[in-house]
Amino acid sequence: STEGTATGTIPNDQLLGGLLSPNFNEQSCVSRYQSMLYRKASPYILSSSLINKLRKYEELHKKCSPNTPLFHQSLQQLKANNSTDQIKCNYVLWTPSGGLGNRMLAMVSTFLYALLTNRVMLIYQVDDMVDLFCEPFPGSTWYLPPDFPIKNLESYNLYSENSYGYMVEHNMINNDPNSPSSAVPSFIYLHLQYDYLYHALHKRFFCEDDQEVINKINWVLLKLDNYIVPGLFMIPKYEKELERMFPIKETVFHHLGRYLFHPSNSVWGMVMRYHNSYMAKAKERIGIQARIFNSAPISIDDLYKQIVTCTQDESILPKLNPEQSKNSFFVLNEATPRAVLLASLYGVLYDRLKNMYYLHSTTTSEIVSVYQPSHEENQQSEQQLHNQKALAEIWLLSFSDVLVTTAGSTFGYMAYSLAGIKPWFLMRSKDQKIPDPPCRRSVTIDPCFHSPPDDLICRTRNITNAGKVVRHVRHCEDFNGGVKLF
Ligand code: GDP
Numbered sequence: 001s002t003e004g005t006a007t008g009t010i011p012n013d014q015l016l017g018g019l020l021s022p023n024f025n026e027q028s029c030v031s032r033y034q035s036m037l038y039r040k041a042s043p044y045i046l047s048s049s050l051i052n053k054l055r056k057y058e059e060l061h062k063k064c065s066p067n068t069p070l071f072h073q074s075l076q077q078l079k080a081n082n083s084t085d086q087i088k089c090n091y092v093l094w095t096p097s098g099g100l101g102n103r104m105l106a107m108v109s110t111f112l113y114a115l116l117t118n119r120v121m122l123i124y125q126v127d128d129m130v131d132l133f134c135e136p137f138p139g140s141t142w143y144l145p146p147d148f149p150i151k152n153l154e155s156y157n158l159y160s161e162n163s164y165g166y167m168v169e170h171n172m173i174n175n176d177p178n179s180p181s182s183a184v185p186s187f188i189y190l191h192l193q194y195d196y197l198y199h200a201l202h203k204r205f206f207c208e209d210d211q212e213v214i215n216k217i218n219w220v221l222l223k224l225d226n227y228i229v230p231g232l233f234m235i236p237k238y239e240k241e242l243e244r245m246f247p248i249k250e251t252v253f254h255h256l257g258r259y260l261f262h263p264s265n266s267v268w269g270m271v272m273r274y275h276n277s278y279m280a281k282a283k284e285r286i287g288i289q290a291r292i293f294n295s296a297p298i299s300i301d302d303l304y305k306q307i308v309t310c311t312q313d314e315s316i317l318p319k320l321n322p323e324q325s326k327n328s329f330f331v332l333n334e335a336t337p338r339a340v341l342l343a344s345l346y347g348v349l350y351d352r353l354k355n356m357y358y359l360h361s362t363t364t365s366e367i368v369s370v371y372q373p374s375h376e377e378n379q380q381s382e383q384q385l386h387n388q389k390a391l392a393e394i395w396l397l398s399f400s401d402v403l404v405t406t407a408g409s410t411f412g413y414m415a416y417s418l419a420g421i422k423p424w425f426l427m428r429s430k431d432q433k434i435p436d437p438p439c440r441r442s443v444t445i446d447p448c449f450h451s452p453p454d455d456l457i458c459r460t461r462n463i464t465n466a467g468k469v470v471r472h473v474r475h476c477e478d479f480n481g482g483v484k485l486f
Helices: 030-038 048-064 069-080 100-117 164-169 202-206 208-214 236-245 249-260 265-279 300-313 324-330 347-359 384-397 410-419
Strands: 090-095 119-123 187-192 219-224 284-290 338-344 368-371 402-406 424-426 439-441 473-475 483-485
Touching: 030 265, 048 069, 048 100, 048 119, 048 236, 090 100, 100 119, 100 219, 100 236, 100 249, 100 384, 100 410, 164 187, 164 202, 164 208, 187 202, 202 208, 208 236, 249 410, 249 483, 265 338, 265 368, 265 384, 284 300, 284 384, 284 410, 300 347, 300 402, 300 424, 338 347, 338 384, 347 368, 384 410, 402 410
Parallel strands: 090 119, 090 219, 187 219, 284 338, 284 402, 338 368, 402 424
Antiparallel strands: 424 439, 473 483
């Protein structure tokens, strides 16, 4: 069990002002009690409504968790294939796919959806997620047991016959919530992965009426790799509740991410060894996360120039001293450096940035040390150690004072949202060239929803331009067509 006996003895600041439950055993997950020593306290209000909601959710999760009688009862209903019996526990089961950043965005989205619909969030366990995160809910697990009757969730896709889109299209489900006689299946598959817009009916998830219908179904199986939270804010039914929980809209990921994600002791060990070896003594910590997407190609050479121009123009890093010999002797032996943590798949960027500040003095006489924890060269999201390194780097970046991240990168979104810092985005290349300007400051700390619904006609609220539907959601500065909360 993850439950401890020390209830009430843990100081409130260690529980992030009441965000975290006191009902855990500290040794089982050291990062839960130590992240706050390295990361700055959140300057953003935490509502009592969110805190209450989380404590209630924890009770529900414990009551309905795998291996409880209520869980077994719902499995019986799943096998019988109907949701007609009112049941105490309803579930949303999320299946991981894509890179770690995408997964974490999806996990927060799924959790918020669970909070709004009183469902219990479970995860379909895959090998590469093992020993990555601690269990987030006291006295229970969020992993589905292996004997779950529905198998091969990985293979569900856009065209699956159990999907909401397919069932509505073929009149297998009535999506008029006022029609009394319609039979409700025991489970439904919701396909909300990046390609969901290719099938016009999947996006009806974002209509209020369809939400009413889905809410009657005992099990929701969800494939999601996106940050749908801004989309949830567009559904009238959930507006008031969201407003109560998040008086400052842009803090959804910031608070829920700090609540849900605690690196396992193995990953925390990596974070601590690295931080204390290289970053702890720095005067200022600057995190740079640089990534090249196939959809926005750029040479390493140009990416390097883009980083240098951005960081020097925006006074994030000092400029080089043109009169090298004059100034270089003013550097004191004990000077505490500005430390740059460079997270990137590519080792070359590190060599070049480090060499630049080794070979040259700076106009401010400051010394700049550059560190890179790993350079994996390729994405390998099916490998556990690769994902552990990625998580460790997200954590190290989130301890920064200033962040520069790659536009459109969900890996970067994790770092800045958890930190609660508005980053500079390294903008996407244009025609394989360095964009002008090379970077832009984000106006908020929340991630961008890359593929919001479009041309959606609903009874209560249409979504024709996702950036203009509700006051608190607008287009993202770093990704065309995406929307974010502000
Ligand atoms: P996105 O593709 O940038 O939106 O971010 P994702 O996290 O979804 O997918 C990229 C994956 O590539 C990460 O999860 C890592 O596995 C790997 N990756 C990308 N950049 C880095 C990096 O700087 N450090 C490490 N360790 N892994 C990275």
